Amino acid sequence: MNKCLLILLIISFSAHVNSQIIIDQTVTPEDAVNNILLGSGVIAENITFSGDLNQIGSFIANGSNVPLGEGVILGTGNVNFASSPDFFDEDIPGPGGNNNTGGGAGGGNFGVGDPDLQIIANVDVNDAAILEFDFEATGDTVQFNFVFASEEYPEYVCGTVNDAFGFFLSGPGIDGGGVYEDNAINLAQIPDTDPPVPVTINSVNPGVAGANGQEVNCDDIDLNWSDYNIYYIANDTQNTDPSIIEYDGFTVVLTAKSAVECGGQYHIKMAIADGGDTAFDSAVFLQAGSFESSAVEISSTAAIAGNLTFAGDSVIVEGCNNAQFSFFRPNTDLADTIRFEISGSAENMTDYESIADSIIILQGESEGFITIEAFDDNIVEGYETLIITYIYENGCGVLDTASSQLYIADYVQPTVTLNDIMAPCPGDDITLISETTGFGGFTYLWSDNSNNQNLVVSPSETTVYSVTVTDICGTEVTDDVTVTIGDELEVITNGGSSGCPGSPVDISIEVSGGFPDYTYDWQDDGGITPSNTFSPLTSESFTVTVFDQCSSQDIEVFIDVAQLDNITAIYNDTLCVGVSNPFVNLSGGTNTYSYEILNVLSELQSSAVSISETDNSTNYTGNTPGLFEIVITDACPSVNSFSAFVWFEGCNTVFPNVFSPDNDSEALNETFQVIGLEAFPGSSMTIFNRWGTVVYEDTNYNNSRAWDGKSSSGDNLQNGTYFYVFKRSDGEEFDGSITLFRK
Template identity: 30%
Template sequence: MKKCLILFFVTFLNFSVLAQPINVSPTQTPQQLVSNVLLGAGVVASNITINGVPGLANTPFGNIAYFTNANVAFPMTSGMVLTTGDAMGAMGPNTSGSATNPGNSQLVNTDPELNAIANGNITNGVVLEFDFIPAGDTLIFNYMFGSDEYTEFSPSNFNDAFGIFLWGPGISGPYALPGYPNGGDNIAVIPGGIPVTINNVNWVTNTQYYVFNEFPQDTYGDAVEYDGTTVKLTASASVQCNQSYHIKFAIANVFDQAYDSGVFLEAGSFSSAAVSVAVATVSGDTVIVEGCTYADFIFTRPEAQSNDTLIISYAISGSAVQGVDYNNMVNPIVFLPGQDTVILNLNPTQDGLNEGFESVTITVSIVNPCGDTVTSQGTIYLGDGPIINILESDPLVQCFPDSVLLTASASGGYAPYDFSWTTLSGAPLSSNDSVTIYATQNGVVQYLVTAVDQCNFSQTDTATVTVNQTISIDSIAMTPATCIPSGTVFAFVSGTTGNVTYTWSNGQNGQTLQNLSGGWYQLTITDQVCSASDSILVTTINAPVAAFTANPGTGCSPLNVSFTNNSSNANNYSWDFGNGQTATLPTLAPQNAVYTTDIPTGYTVVLTASQGANCQDTQSLFILVNVCDCADAEALNYNPNANVNVASMCTYPYPEVEAPNIITPDGNGINDFFELDYVNVISIELFVFNRWGSMLYSGSSNDVLVSAPKWDGTVGNREACEGIYTYTYKATGVSGAEVQGHGFFHLIR
């Protein structure tokens, strides 16, 4: 019968997880780890010891532990790990280049096989040994060696040692063990029989078997702590079925106790059968999900037998139906010469039916070289798409504008989850698992939260925020202000609890404010629970503006003058003609009413426009009246024979002009202009110069009753500098007489 050995793996491929560390659990005993984790098909183990002591195998040992892995970059999904330090220190990510974790106190400091490999004294050693009986003709298993001695101490005297030593029928080598006269051999070697140690496999020697774990080439850095590891290696040996063998797994530090090293042994890979079936998943269980995950069935035969063509048939059973619940798979499978692996893909069909878990079992039965039938099988389960459960809060908010943090968590799907928050109308709020909500209105407000798992299954739930603020500013009453501060406001509030404070934006307190000027006023009320704010605009009744014109503005006595009232924002008007005569227009009289009176001589006329008792404005105007009860000499025709009575000639007062000697144009309304003071003048011209004689201003008026020239202290829209300035003027009187003058004045700012 042709000797053959096939390894059959079921690998479940889930969503890509690239940045997770392995999980190390130290709770299982070495006895459990060997029997339930390491052993595959076709092997029976016994006499398990740790460091040569049988009893140590029956209690958890800190340097030996179970590991699982969800990081697809790391090539083992589960297994057991042996370390020179505490096994928990093997977990990634790789954040230390010199991890040293004290392990079990019962470690060994001598081992003849390790001393021979390391060429030095060992420390912190852990040795796992057991006897086994293979069912096939080949022993095979997978392992990886890693260390924090990389890369600083490779190569060096700190050559942390590792070996897998095998004794039994057909095995010979340099390692002596009582009961095995031919000695034993180290099967933890790379091609050429080179033992796997730090000095033999590193970044400069046998680099094809070495993996960097340090930045920036941290291939496995997120999974394990070690700075460097080997690739996944396969140890194998030719054995005789149904014969007893002894194997030793040993690892230790050399010369010192620092910088941990470890060896990973892949779950289910220690096997010796025609077919070995192992089930391994990225997620750590045996379930694949419709529409999300799939499984690869990996058939592997030993490399030593890969030169032959091999045909293997397998049986499929279980509650799932091939071609309905999952795809059709090729049966039998064929290994071609040179091929040691065949992969079959199982892809579950997403049918949308709630069928519960359905099983698929692969069974392979082959007769081994000893004539025994060895049967191995692996089972996987097909699961429906998960129902995601979202847990979120429904808080109560007491006050505006308090905020509340809404937080959601999800379960039932395939973590991690992506969350999104929106309003009921779909407006986005947050893409995190939480969102801050500010209370803007009383009552119930709802928000939507959606969780999407790594299989793209989603669930949406509603979060409810209840706002229960009772305090309220219902309204604010207002009385307008006039031209003096006379406005009032009064606040009407409700829903308060206990004492209430009223705070206005002008610094005053109280429910009522008086004597207010026009403008906006904001009120904040606060009770023992909440606060509320509102504002009110105090309007202003426009102040009166007195204005009138006189026609004519000058003439001979007696002069009949009509005054036109052009005032605004007033409802009462009072005249004073300067000679004891007064007049008051009715309250409801038209604003532009005309009042006519005789002015016998020159007087200043004053109009007072008012609205109420305390709001008024005035304007004054000088009416020039001349005594004209005689002939105007300039109006007589010249007759050399005529007699002219000088006594009957008209006389006019001479024009007089005065100028200020200082101005202060600072905008306060007092002394802001350089302007002339005059009497008996009907027209005037004014010129202003700087000290170098450059003219800065010129102005004139032909009717000073309408307007008069004045300088505002600027040159080209820019303020003139302080200093001394000169001026000239020319004024014309009623009689036509002209008067000229000049002088200087000071400009002070």
């Protein structure tokens, strides 16, 4: 059969290595047979599958410990169980919970069995998965490679309810003695056994009975069953390495093989089922391309010893890696010269080292090789093809063609890009991702000498990291990345001061740097904003904690409260009405005072006490008889005050003998003031000139509107001596002279 594998190479990619088996359950039965399982010399048709679709899939070993590179997998349950960590399993270690007490994914073709498998198992079978097809072979033999694996290993070795599988071949020249349907034979046999011994859990195993088995059950199959342990591999079931597949044990790679008639029409049934129950899954792995008949085969690969590959093993890159064509022949009796055609867009001796158009395979050898080395011509040519074609007469006497193809790609300079990063917080883990283009696989060397593709760092300060990437051709490229740590959290406060104990003081803080957003915690009153108000009685500190997304900082805010002495003063507590008296040694507080007058004995009269201030003293004058409280406060009235209790009494009236109503700057003696008049409201005053003429008269004389040297009509009177008659409200009468003198 002719097969051509086309690989689409994407120039820009990064190498990725994963050592866990890859299962693809989207493959159809037709794809599984025609595009995966079949090799050369076989043509298949009438492909059918019986079972749940999750019981069949393709697999790629991908570095796992399954001993076949890729192919088709059939299982008694969900075949994804071979790798998936999602299925229930009691013992957990391993990629899917590998264990040595058994497990299974469930699922499967419940209740469906197969008569041929029931003969092998000797019990009822369930969950049968059956892939079968007709085929024509172009040679005299047909063969394929397989591995059987099971969760029933090793506990159920020599048990009575073991899973079963078989490859049942029927057609011309096949005589199974009527044991199986269609007189088929079972190709799943232990090598070199006569009569053939089928491969089962009780025939290929560790060589000792399991915890749930008895040796007699294995003896019933073959007395030499323990010798077949050379075909058994015990899985490392407690290893957490993801390369370890799920099944607890499996066989080495075995070959199913049978003679056939050239050009004959044959039928094969590949079947596997649970024996006696529906648990403890088993699977059979079928190697890709291994189902073949004797025919010449040509293959190509860049995955020769010492060579890394790029986007598949059919691509070589100019000046970097080599490749080879492999020629396989089934008949090794004689030496043979295989002559072939060279074609494709790549030119011999121009794009690659010269190769001949033939190869000699010596007697006894089945393979020959041609190495391809592509020139680095520094010409952009795109993909070029190199095709080797061999036309030969197959075992049926019919001309057939075998061919294979390589792709030659232009070399592409590698690149690596690291993007600068702002760290979320100092000390946080940050993954530096190297984005590469070109041909991998790449090797990496970071500035800390680590060699992974990506680097996890935890810087506490702004740091520069670099990586050098080397492609398969040895070309190095370097890039660096700066991981920036933000500025440290900085908090500025305006502090505060208060001239008065208990007065409110507004405090605010300014925050910068760090990693916003910011939050606040005033520890003294639970405030959560960047400002607060306090009213301390004494100087003290208040604490606010500022948080950013990474850290916090405690800040003390000091409020300076003025410490004031008590207000004190010496004063005369008994005075005549109208007599002014100073507060002596008035001090304390803020030295700026206010005064409030309170009438202790009766309702307060307007202007009962007058307060006057000079540069040297503060004076108080009673305008009404009575007991008054003079309350002295400063700028902090709520915390500091002084009370002076003064008794004002009506005393004798005293008359000046001269006054000077000239509106001078000193404003003294501007009017005819009667000392003690305040104690005698309702008194009258009459002024006469020297001729006895009344020039001024007031029946309710008051010092606040005392005679100012003008006549009753408002005219200024001349300087000179005038005479007064004062009738006091208590009935006393006084007379005398007063000199009016204007400057």
